[in-house]
Amino acid sequence: MMTKIAVIEDDIYFQEILKYHILKNPDNEIKLYTKGNEFIKDNSYIPDIITLDYKLPDNNELELYKKLKKANPHTPIIIISGQSDVSVAVELLSNGAYDYIIKNEHLGNRLWNSLRNATTEIQNLKEIEKLKSEINKNAKLHTTFTGNSQQIKEVTRLISKAINTNITVSLYGETGTGKELAAKAIHYNSIRKNNPFIVVNLSAIPKDLIESELFGHEKGAFTSAIKSRIGKFEEANTGTLFLDEIGEIDLNIQTKLLRVIQEKEFSRIGSNKIIKTDIRLITATNKNMKEEVEKGNFREDLFYRLQGFPINMPPLRQRGLDTIYLAKHFLNEFCSENNLSSLNISAEAKNKLLSYHYPGNVRELKTIIEYAATITDSNTITDKEIIFRDNSKSCDLCSKELTLDEYNAKLIENYIKKYNSITIAAKKLDIARSKIYRYKAKYKF
DSSP states (O other), rough: EEEEEEEOOOHHHHHHHHHHHHHTTTTTEEEEESSSSHHHEEEEEEEEEEEEEEETTOOOOOHHHHHHHHHSSSSOEEEEEEEOHHHHHHHHHHOSSSEEESSSSHHHHHHHHHHHHHHHHHHHHHHHHHHHHHHHTTHHHHHHTTTSSSSHHHHHHHHHHHHHHHOOEEEEOOOTTTTHHHHHHHTSSSTTTTOOOEEEGGGGOOGGGHHHHOOOOOSSSSTTOOOOOOOOOHHHHEEEEEEEEEGGGOHHHHHHHHEEEEEEEOOOOOOOOEEOOOOEEEEEEOOOOHHHHHHTSSSSHHHHHHHHHHEEEGGGGGTTTHHHHHHHHHHHHHHHHHHHHOOOHHHHHHHHHHHHHTHHHHHHHHHHHHHHHHHHHSSOGGGGOOOOOOOOOOOOSSSSOOHHHHHHHHHHHHHHHHOOOOHHHHHHHTOHHHHHEEEEEEEEO
16 A cells, blocks of 8 residues: 655755655655645645655744644644754644654654554554444445345344354355345454455456465565565454455465465465464355366365355345335435435336346346436336346347257257356256256357
8 A cells, every 4th residue: 555645845955865765665655845835735635644844934833734734634744853952842742743853864764663653553544444434334234134035034044143153154146146245244243343354356366366366475476576465364364354256266276275274374475484364264156166166167175165154145036025125225325325315116116126037136226226216306216217227138049040959059058147057057947967068068158
């Protein structure tokens, strides 16, 4: 994370000295100002830290400091002065200055230490604010997983069980069913709730970077490793690591992941140093992992290690009247967040919502409701404002002249795409999975 530092110093030569010391840390960036009022008028730059020369030509020094402090009450201000008057230092420090550094041969070390300490405090405060924000979401998470359907009651029951232990949790379900929300609900109600919750979407990371992302690397470990970096396992230490799309992880990384889970230790790339890890692991996927094991795409021993406590997230189309409950919840939430008057949903709109199959699940319903709330001209959302945008295309079996075997292949391919599972497709078509695999091999779909 870059630390933005505003340097207010009228002596150009001394600006360069400060610039040299500050930029010794590659994570720092600076913007230079020669006058205090120049900085105050610059609304385009919001620094994390300010260094202020205490002898400027355009202002009474203490007044300038007070102006800066009032405009930036939470920003550490480091005073850099040519005078060693103790009474001046005491007055500034008592007025909230972060540090008082004298321009002498020790300036470099003093400034370096002061910036390092201030940066650490800033990062800690940001983490605390982030944590508070996440904890405040608990009520929303609870609401999202409340409903009258038997399926969601079972999910809620299982989540409440998972909260009480550190068991590894595996979440299964279609895209948009709320797997990450379930992971957050487990973490933020567990004994680890005050510690990090780190999310890694494995499908979004190039395969050659996943090892570095998870375990970190040392400077020079590979060509682009210009500095050391901690991985997500270190970042999540004492907290929860959520590995989303676990079915996408490369076989080579699976081996290392298995060892980390078993031994609870690892090494960064390019290092022999053993790092102990204490994390709660939650994984999620929309794949049938048993099928991935059978096809050789996923290690069987890792699968059983990760299985732990499985929770299946039901698709919205199976949750009945929960659709209306969630629609009302999302509508109230959207109105509140956007300072809109309360809105209702008409009976016709509710019927229309219940008639749809929701390929995007809860996530899609939320988008539909927010769009309807935005375009409505009254205090009630009607069926005309409920717009479905299902872009999925079913195969048109009659569009071409095909052999019976080719028709069968098209039908099987369509069912696999629709349900994202060979097992479900086989059940729906009432055929053996082995037959589906033969068609997949023959027609390469």
